[in-house]
Amino acid sequence: MNPTSTAQAAAAQSAAAHAPAAGPTAAAQVLPPPPLLSARGLSRRFGPGCDLCIELTGDAGATSRCPACGTVVAVHDVSFDVGAGEVLGIVGESGSGKTTLLSLLHLDTPADAGSMVVDGYGDLLRSRTSDAELRRSAVVMVHQNSLAAGLAPRLAAESNVAERLLRTGCRSFAEARARSQDLLAELGIHPSRHTDPLETFSGGMAQRVQLARALVNPPRVLLLDEPTTGLDPSVQADLLESVQRVTDRLGSATVVVSHDLEVIRILADRVLVIHFGRVVEDGIPEQVFDDPQHPYTQLLVASRLR
């Protein structure tokens, strides 16, 4: 390791200058910090349920619907951890249960079993604070359909962003306005559109408004539901950049659901593959997409258009 020339010595010096500071920092740890979001055993079924439901559904039965009692086991025993600033991708086709899983995470649907612990809030599924308040502060979802996200279509785009500020007590119009417009501009929405009603925005633009809203009061958990589905390809790429910017800034635990493997590969640090409501594969994108172990994952990967 002895430098043999002055050039190498200089190089070593500049390398040392760029090297992380001596002493233990977070990045120097070999293990990740405790997760921000910790889900264990999430389960949800629709129907009366019977003793055979779990046995007869899933891979074994190749169905989500119990042949004995007709109950649909939408989600069964899903567990995962997501740390601050990390992105978990969830891949599954229609009917896989990924939509129900998102509903559970967004507290729209009650879980039959399981826990969802968010740092600083405890188990959201058992919390006594009213759901609406929790949803506002802890978990924010960016919907495919902006109306479902609780946006007001007749109000201006900037009003929809300002709502977050008003909700937390901002009483200065100038301040609320400045922040809303700044955030919209950051997400690439031109000032000339800020006062246009949200219903005049295209799908991709409306999603950006949702992202801008999320930036106002950074939630602990950010959920993205099929962010690029239905958008034109050029718009998709831009939106992905916006999503990355937002996730980088927020430091939230982000969960992205998509059936588009490329979107997941771009956005996610880790991937869960959901099939018949169960997790069939859990790994980093390289593993899941390049070396899939489960037959269903292999099928998904093989089916990509290239």
Place this chain on the structure above:
Amino acid sequence: MSDAPTVASLAAEHGQSEAYAYLDERTKRNVRRALLKALAIPGWQIPFDSREMPVARGWGSGGLQVTLSLVGPTDTVKVIDQGDDSSANASSMRSLISRTSGCAETTVTEEATIIQSRHRIPEIPLRGDQVLVLQVPHPEPLRRVVTNDAVALEHHAERDYTPAWLDLYDDEARHGAPRTGADYPVLVEGTTLMSPSPIPRYDVLRLGNRPHATLLGAGRRARVAALPPFTSVEPLVFDDRPLLAESAAEPCIRCGSIDSYRVQSGGRYQLAAEAGNGPWCCSDVDACRTRRNDP
């Protein structure tokens, strides 16, 4: 005072154990209890058993029930409609009240003990021994932004008025100013949102910190609300966008006042000053007369 009739003596005279001033005893108790609750929670809408009144719903049946539950034979009642004592509705209601209760009537603000009003607050300063009763067609301040009553109640319960703030923000952003003219929502004691009834902005700015009680009756929606004396009432506005009173182009043609609330004559039931094309006059007739007699 021994000559003055009492409720009991009047009732006894007529061989009635109940029913004074048109309302039956049970209704009066119901309204009075509701009013007590309303005074205990300033600005909060309290439901009551609204009765059929000889006034169409939406035309003051609530205010009338409030007045009729309070009035006694020693009271003097004034009724105004947009500041005018002589409108058909105001006159009719005043007659009904005085005939059924045996109280005195007046058009002179200073003489009244109870003043029932639609769309205005008298400009003559009221005293602590007077009571102001306002007629309210739509008591729910959130009605334009929250369509569902149950949801509106939740918002009130949590004192979460974000929908109202949002609507205000949108108006300011897209139109430069709030669109609400009359019935501008107010925050009572800084916490509870209330509809002050369709009084002009000029009067909204005068609602707070009065020496007397202000009672608001909504008959069609069967609710009352109340402002005890010296209650803080502020319009719902951003800190940097204060509410401005309406302005009139000219002084009153009768008394010459430049700071009264003036309307252009020729538009009888208009609150906004741009209706009608006639000369500008004070809307509060008695105040205008007072100024003329005592400049």
Place this chain on the structure above:
Amino acid sequence: MTAVLTATGVEKSFGPERTVLDGIDIALLPGQLTVVHGARDAGRSTLLRCLTGGYRPDAGHVVLERAAGSVDLAAADPRTLAWVRKHHIRDFAGPLAAPPSQDAASAAARSAALERETAVAGLRRLGVAELAEVPLGRLRRTARRAVALTAALLSQAAVVVLDEPDTAADPERVLDWISELRAGGTAVLAAPSDAHPFIARASASAILTEGKIQWTTQ
């Protein structure tokens, strides 16, 4: 000197007929360049991926040893793997997974968790400065690989693993940069396409053949 990454008994098969790695032992030391070469389909990429956590080995251990502790990548949960691959082990195995509208410098900067200017300087260093402003989607595959290689070399990881870096950029520039990384204490593992220039500068080199490692220089 303690090895920073030690692989023992690593096995990997794709299906019952295709055993690619049949018990591999490798240790990477700080400041050293280890070169693995061999025939085209010998499985060098597979080996590199098993060593960086990109593939999960069927058997064996891949232990990362740092001051703060040690982790066996072969047995680690995915979250730990993602963390290690972000902070301790960096690999170059193909183009970056990034939005096609993102320009090369921004994509490299984000991947390496550095400022954009640093990424621009890095691209210049590899002789591909002209790529900096171009959206990734417009670049041909070789150019996109150059961007990914830049990101891997810029990162300040303790272990840098490079799969065919000489087909992504000028080998001399790559070797130059590797020297600097070594001087800073980084352990570098490379599987070049043309092994000779790399073997000349390597601390150790090995051939991967028939699923096994044979050290040629050490």
